[in-house]
Amino acid sequence: MSSHAYLVDDDEAIRDSLGWLLESRGVACFSYSSAEDFLAAWNPSLAGCILLDIRMDGMSGPELFDALSERGNRLPVIFLTGHGDVPMAVSALKKGAFDFVEKPCNDNELVNRVIEALQLDANQRVAASGADSVNTRISRLTTRERQVMELILAGRLNKVIADELQISMRTVEVHRASLFEKMGVRTAVELAQLLAGKR
Amino acid sequence: MSSHAYLVDDDEAIRDSLGWLLESRGVACFSYSSAEDFLAAWNPSLAGCILLDIRMDGMSGPELFDALSERGNRLPVIFLTGHGDVPMAVSALKKGAFDFVEKPCNDNELVNRVIEALQLDANQRVAASGADSVNTRISRLTTRERQVMELILAGRLNKVIADELQISMRTVEVHRASLFEKMGVRTAVELAQLLAGKR
DNA sequence: CACCACACTGCGGGTTTCCACAATATTCGT
DNA sequence: ACGAATATTGTGGAAACCCGCAGTGTGGTG
Known part of the structure; x- marks a missing residue:
């Protein structure tokens, strides 16, 4: 190597x-x-x-x-x-x-x-x-977490995300928190910067 | 031309x-x-x-x-x-x-x-x-607005920004709102994506 | 079947954001 | 000196966000 x-x-x-x-x-x-x-x-x-x-x-x-x-x-x-x-x-x-x-x-x-x-x-x-490490982290997200992440990056409010995914706001919050955790980020802004250039 | x-x-x-x-x-x-x-x-x-x-x-x-x-x-x-x-x-x-x-x-x-x-x-x-159009918009920001923008992009909360700039939280909110307006975005996430790669 | 990861939900409460209304101070150009 | 732009601050309330606690249901695995 x-x-x-x-x-x-x-x-x-x-x-x-x-x-x-x-x-x-x-x-x-x-x-x-x-x-x-x-x-x-x-x-x-x-x-x-x-x-x-x-x-x-x-x-x-x-x-x-x-x-x-x-x-x-x-x-x-x-x-x-x-x-x-x-x-x-x-x-x-x-x-x-x-x-x-x-x-x-x-x-x-x-x-x-x-x-x-x-x-x-x-x-x-x-x-x-x-x-690579970013992609690895993304790959460890569950399907729902990825969907929620997409919508967060699209600038949607939790309430709107809940509506679009037909789930409760609380659930969105849960996914949001766990994907932030997995992505190693504390705010949506950091997430957006981490994925700058992708998607 | x-x-x-x-x-x-x-x-x-x-x-x-x-x-x-x-x-x-x-x-x-x-x-x-x-x-x-x-x-x-x-x-x-x-x-x-x-x-x-x-x-x-x-x-x-x-x-x-x-x-x-x-x-x-x-x-x-x-x-x-x-x-x-x-x-x-x-x-x-x-x-x-x-x-x-x-x-x-x-x-x-x-x-x-x-x-x-x-x-x-x-x-x-x-x-x-x-x-260019993004740079133009940035150039129309006031000094304070630019400073606040930097800190927003650094993922700081309004209260922390207020503290670092030694101004009240309310003032930060005002600058925040007016720079969002000038930059043509509605959320911090949009702002981060707009400036992805810059600064 | 017991276990676990995943998805989902409600409640309650604290924190943060957003905004309308209201005001004062400084700087700058006419 | 007067007005415009900029910077500043406060009050108070609605909306959104964050989170712990507690619980349900489903699907897959040993």
């Missing part, structure tokens, strides 16, 4: 030299000799970044990138190419690649890009963890 | 042919023969997109791009180049350029990119207008 650079290149010499370079700078590294291999190994819980050669036997770098995107990949991807053209670089970046570098390139520069990518992933991860 | 393509290129032949191409496809177009000219003409209320040649006498395309960014430019920028290299394209896109196309290129393709950029700008504009 720790942060690694995932290196995908069908040229063993590159894998070795790049792998060694990264390790020597303190970046743990896994190598794959084909896009297919990495795709099989990939799972949503990987952390770090991906270094992808453009031209490879079998599935190409961009194809792998697309496949990973479809599977919900969040890891920053750095494309490596010895024969990159501008349209390819533009297309890769517009699709959300983190970077696109030409080989050969300055070693120092490349490692820096990798470290930036690692940092980005780490940041995204902490940002997402907040959202 | 209407939407235009702003074309900046020091080659008159290009300006003419590109200008004509865009006009023929219904895209209104202004041309500038130097980065300096456009920079002088630029103002924050322009709407549309910018087509920027990379290599020009005097200030270059990327330099103009940076200058515009510093001035808070929001218009999508499409770079045009006859001799673009990959690092330049990568750098431009990572800085937020909308696109980077090589000349000569398929006319149809280019016009499509321009139209996409125009569309993006239009979308950004409607999204921003909402935020």
Whole structure:
């Protein structure tokens, strides 16, 4: 689960030299000799970044990138190419690649890009963890509590909520209190801020 | 104030042919023969997109791009180049350029990119207008009303707000009511949602 | 069947919010 | 100096909110 650079290149010499370079700078590294291999190994819980050669036997770098995107990949991807053209670089970046570098390139520069990518992933991860814990809390609400929450967020008064759900006001109050408790919030305002952006 | 393509290129032949191409496809177009000219003409209320040649006498395309960014430019920028290299394209896109196309290129393709950029700008504009109207409303609040609003959003009860601001509860109620009125909301929850993400 | 989570309800009472009515003080611009 | 906007406060009552206590009913599980 720790942060690694995932290196995908069908040229063993590159894998070795790049792998060694990264390790020597303190970046743990896994190598794959084909896009297919990495795709099989990939799972949503990987952390770090991906270094992808453009031209490879079998599935190409961009194809792998697309496949990973479809599977919900969040890891920053750095494309490596010895024969990159501008349209390819533009297309890769517009699709959300983190970077696109030409080989050969300055070693120092490349490692820096990798470290930036690692940092980005780490940041995204902490940002997402907040959202996750909120979603977890929501998932622990009962159906009724969720319904009541929706209506609270819609600005309805307890009396109105009771009416709309065809239950007594007291019951609404009970649900309200218990969902506040479960969501770890003390007022409706806090609840609204906690869910800002969602729903 | 209407939407235009702003074309900046020091080659008159290009300006003419590109200008004509865009006009023929219904895209209104202004041309500038130097980065300096456009920079002088630029103002924050322009709407549309910018087509920027990379290599020009005097200030270059990327330099103009940076200058515009510093001035808070929001218009999508499409770079045009006859001799673009990959690092330049990568750098431009990572800085937020909308696109980077090589000349000569398929006319149809280019016009499509321009139209996409125009569309993006239009979308950004409607999204921003909402935020603007909210900011306008906030700006119409008095100092006290803003202070009370902050504390309401912090989830404080009126009595606590009164205490923190060293004023009576009644006064807080008055400010509360008038700021709700000015912000066009009826409850604290609505207020919190209206300002979700801000402050 | 006993147990438990969930949904539901009433009562009583304290707290908070909302508002109309009524007033005073300060600042600022004409 | 006068009026407008802003800030301030009080009284008092209606409405809404919060909560503990106590109890009913249903569905699912061991």
